[in-house]
Amino acid sequence: MKRIKNLFYSEITMKYQLMLKRFDLDINKLKAKINAFSKGTFTLDTLTNRLQFTGELDIQKASMLDEIALILLEEKTSSVLKFDTLRKDLLSIAKKYKNVDLRVKIHSAIKISTSSLKKKLSNYLRNSSIKVDGESQTTILIELFKEKGSINYRIFSYKQKTKQVPIKKIGDITVLIENPRLKEEISDFLRLCLIFKLTFKVIHNDKVQFEAMLNNAKRETKGKLSNFKVEVLNNLSQLNGYVKIGFSKHANSNELDLIKFLRENKSKRLLFIFGNDLFGLSQEARDKIPNMFSLTQEKTKPLKSDQALSYILGIYSTLS
Numbered sequence: 001m002k003r004i005k006n007l008f009y010s011e012i013t014m015k016y017q018l019m020l021k022r023f024d025l026d027i028n029k030l031k032a033k034i035n036a037f038s039k040g041t042f043t044l045d046t047l048t049n050r051l052q053f054t055g056e057l058d059i060q061k062a063s064m065l066d067e068i069a070l071i072l073l074e075e076k077t078s079s080v081l082k083f084d085t086l087r088k089d090l091l092s093i094a095k096k097y098k099n100v101d102l103r104v105k106i107h108s109a110i111k112i113s114t115s116s117l118k119k120k121l122s123n124y125l126r127n128s129s130i131k132v133d134g135e136s137q138t139t140i141l142i143e144l145f146k147e148k149g150s151i152n153y154r155i156f157s158y159k160q161k162t163k164q165v166p167i168k169k170i171g172d173i174t175v176l177i178e179n180p181r182l183k184e185e186i187s188d189f190l191r192l193c194l195i196f197k198l199t200f201k202v203i204h205n206d207k208v209q210f211e212a213m214l215n216n217a218k219r220e221t222k223g224k225l226s227n228f229k230v231e232v233l234n235n236l237s238q239l240n241g242y243v244k245i246g247f248s249k250h251a252n253s254n255e256l257d258l259i260k261f262l263r264e265n266k267s268k269r270l271l272f273i274f275g276n277d278l279f280g281l282s283q284e285a286r287d288k289i290p291n292m293f294s295l296t297q298e299k300t301k302p303l304k305s306d307q308a309l310s311y312i313l314g315i316y317s318t319l320s
Contacts, residue, residue, distance in 0.1 A: 013054065038062065
């Protein structure tokens, strides 16, 4: 590998692949922009047709260009696939970052399951004290493909171009869903509660069954959910000290009434109560909730519970 003296760049000449935002851009103009602050040569990757740069790339400046979506750093050049070697190569790369998001891409017709391989490699990294989750800023990409009759692999790493802006807690809001039936319902609520820092509670008559759904939902939902607690209750009477607000297509008060009500009670502890996506709130729950509202004029196919929560949070955040 070529050594260079200029400390502004990496000490070793590297190979990068540039994932571009659109297909109709002027490649020559993009190359000229990159050449203005970097030293190297351009080629096209024969496998993916991605623009490839070999040399001393100023990643910070390149990542600011509007034409570039992601910059992939080649960590491991093409090698014939041997699983022991792949694991060792992957571990040596992952150790540099300690916390990674692992992805596998297969480009040829190969009898290997992407999901199965990713699961096995993720478990291998975890057993080697590497944290693997979907929230890491560094992603490791393993690409498998056929070349000259053999299955080959190569490994890239990349960081997300933009960082997520943290969202502040928008109010003292607790969200409750009555009798969720599917892990997808729970996953949707988990995601929203995690983003907006809301407390999440559930009414369910089988705590063991719910905990199983919750664990499945956590595994499928991106976010730091390992310590995210969800309290399981038997009924609404166990909750005191809240302004209880339910949502149902059967309610007489509409969203204009809701806006007025939220404005008057914004400083209080609010409990937003939803039913599951099949049956909605039970009649028993509707009878116990003092403040009931319907959302939108659509009654045949009303908003799903997670959609309704998003809609309400949008309304709530605009209130003065």
